[in-house]
Amino acid sequence: MGDHNASRTELQASFQHWSRSPQIGEVYLGLDHQIMVGIGLARNLWLQGYPAQATERVRETIKDAGRKNHPASLGLALSWAPGIFLWIGDFRSAKEHADWLLSHARTYSLRPYLAVGRGYKGALAIGQGDTRGGIEDLRNCLERLHAMRYEMLNTGFKLALIDGLTAIGQAGEGLALADETIRLVEESGDLLYMPEALRVKGAVLLSMPQRRARDAEKCFIQSLDWSRRQTARSWELRTAVDLASLWVAQGQRERAETMLQPIFEGFVEGSGTADLQAADELLTVLR
Numbered sequence: 001m002g003d004h005n006a007s008r009t010e011l012q013a014s015f016q017h018w019s020r021s022p023q024i025g026e027v028y029l030g031l032d033h034q035i036m037v038g039i040g041l042a043r044n045l046w047l048q049g050y051p052a053q054a055t056e057r058v059r060e061t062i063k064d065a066g067r068k069n070h071p072a073s074l075g076l077a078l079s080w081a082p083g084i085f086l087w088i089g090d091f092r093s094a095k096e097h098a099d100w101l102l103s104h105a106r107t108y109s110l111r112p113y114l115a116v117g118r119g120y121k122g123a124l125a126i127g128q129g130d131t132r133g134g135i136e137d138l139r140n141c142l143e144r145l146h147a148m149r150y151e152m153l154n155t156g157f158k159l160a161l162i163d164g165l166t167a168i169g170q171a172g173e174g175l176a177l178a179d180e181t182i183r184l185v186e187e188s189g190d191l192l193y194m195p196e197a198l199r200v201k202g203a204v205l206l207s208m209p210q211r212r213a214r215d216a217e218k219c220f221i222q223s224l225d226w227s228r229r230q231t232a233r234s235w236e237l238r239t240a241v242d243l244a245s246l247w248v249a250q251g252q253r254e255r256a257e258t259m260l261q262p263i264f265e266g267f268v269e270g271s272g273t274a275d276l277q278a279a280d281e282l283l284t285v286l287r
Contacts, residue, residue, distance in 0.1 A: 089274025
């Protein structure tokens with residue numbers, strides 16, 4: 001729902017409980033409570049602006065899952081890990097864990113995780129320049145997940161697909177998918193993605209043959225507002241870079257620096273991550 005402060009409080013309390021427990025609690029089919037909480041914490045840490053801690057937590061959670069010698073628990077951890085590394089911008093780790101997920105899913109016939117793994121590979125392909133191949137993988141992934149009614153990760157995959165469509169000049173299709181994704185986020189309550197969905201829509205609007213800069217600016221400002229209400233500092237930074245770049249192109253350099261600088265300075269870790277590097281490079285140009 002995007003209430004990250006409350007989420008972190010509950011996740012940390014739960015994590016402490018399971019860490020102290022002499023016996024690991026299990027839910028139906030052996031899915032480990034501690035694994036779910038660890039993944040939730042890793043996602044929460046990234047969203048709130050702690051990428052280094054998020055990386056440490058996801059790696060420790062995968063180690064914990066591996067030690068349990070339970071295929072479903074490891075599959076659960078691996079099904080979320082590549083997405084966290086993609087958020088961070090660590091493509092190497094994202095690929096490593098996506099490949100591991102696919103291998104693990106084939107070995108233990110975990111069909112939904114096979115589709116999830118292909119989705120991550122598609123998102124990676126788009127990020128690394130194989131845009132058409134990535135689009136095909138993502139479309140196949142979404143079709144299979146829908147058929148299996150396993151759609152928890154669909155919003156993130158759709159946003160990656162929109163990036164791919166925009167990159168190959170299919171802005172009209174990308175805009176239609178962005179509007180559909182925002183509508184579904186509102187209807188389903190998957191609100192943690194709202195800031196990013198609005199940012200992605202803004203990027204599509206800027207890429208259209210008739211550039212819609214005013215509409216894009218509105219999307220970016222709405223994204224910033226959602227980010228701040230959710231205390232989602234990583235989404236806020238990503239949007240701030242896009243909005244500052246738009247203002248720079250319009251000759252509003254001072255306005256861009258005034259907006260971006262305090263957001264960038266609010267981060268105390270993760271200077272090597274992709275979003276922070278992008279912000280630093282833009283600020284260097286503006287100074």
